[in-house]
Amino acid sequence: MPIITVGKETNLWQDICSEFATKRAQAETGAISTSFLNFEKKYPDNSEIKKPLTDKQIYDPSKHSPVFCNYSYNHVTIDDITQIQIDTRISHPACINYALIPIDHIQRELTRSTTLVHRPITPIKKGPKELSTIEYLEKFVYPILLKGIEQLLIEAEKRKCLERKRSAFNALDYLTRYLFYKNPLRINLSEEKNQQLSDIDQSLENIPFVHTHFEQHPRAPLPKSLLWSEEEAALIIQSFYRGYRIRKQPDVQELRQWQREWRDANRNIHDVVEDFWRQHTSSPPV
Known part of the structure; x- marks a missing residue:
């Protein structure tokens, strides 16, 4: 069946987002666990990433023109389309604004790149x-x-x-x-x-x-x-509740009441002692 191929242009960030979105959708449906966050895959440099050159689509007469069958095409911007002269014997008006490359040529280039020994190319x-x-x-x-x-x-x-x-x-x-x-x-x-x-x-x-x-x-x-962990929070809450249960007992309440009255009675004990000694101290000789 004839196939139409469209030039595919993506970047590294789009590839990462699409991959993560796919895994997240699978995790939400329960197909995989959320442990995919701990993946060991390391993203290589830009030179090591192999991206597909084309995106294949089955030919559909209602969506595609037969002129593009078995060709890979990319859209090319033209400033003034009215100045273009087309020879219908060798071309077709549907090819305007498109650059066509035969699929056989792309397949040969892919086969050649995989069979030949990789030679390091010094980048600019x-x-x-x-x-x-x-x-x-x-x-x-x-x-x-x-x-x-x-x-x-x-x-x-x-x-x-x-x-x-x-x-x-x-x-x-x-x-x-x-x-x-x-x-x-x-x-x-x-x-x-x-x-x-x-x-x-x-x-x-x-x-x-x-x-x-x-x-x-x-x-x-x-x-x-x-700031507190679950264990620390549970320990503090339990300690406070145990203290509340102890303070609620009648004998403890009585002891606390006596301590409160004793503190009130002896609140100014230092001033009382100083006044006592001031009154009983003999006056110095003249």
Whole structure:
């Protein structure tokens, strides 16, 4: 059956989002568990990613023109279409604004690239300012940021952030710490490659620019409900309730009443003692 192929243009970020959306949909339906957040797949550099060149579609006369059968086409912008002269003996008006490549030619190029020995090609080095936005993101931003996001999701799952509505874990704080303490320009990756972030030695307040910001804009302290773990909160609540049950007993109530009266009676005991000794002290001789 004839096949129409359309040139497919994607980038690394779109591939990652589509893959994560597929896994998330499977996790919501119960097909897979949520452990896919701990995947061991490492996204390679842009040069190692193999993207499909074409997107194949079955030919449908109601949707496609027979002129494009067995051709891969890409849309090409033309400024003034009225100035184009078409020879119907060798071309067709439907080909206007499209560049056609035979599928056989693409298949031969793919076969040739897989059979020939891969030879390293020296790329043309460009500065960061000379790259386009997508190239800059894929080359300088995503290789570092994606590793940090991966560790962020693993840490969020450890602290059960996906199971609760409120949590003390701050994703932006963790990502800031990761990008600062795991910066390859300031540390030796061979020594700290597999080390985890330490909440004490590598805290957020120890970062210079964060410390300066907190001095000008201090944060409000977190409530105890977010700082205490479930075990600590249960221990404090149980201790308070046991104390309440003890204080509620009649003999304890009587003892507490006597202690209250004794404190009221002896509230100014120091002043009373001083007045007593002042009155009974003999006056000095003249």
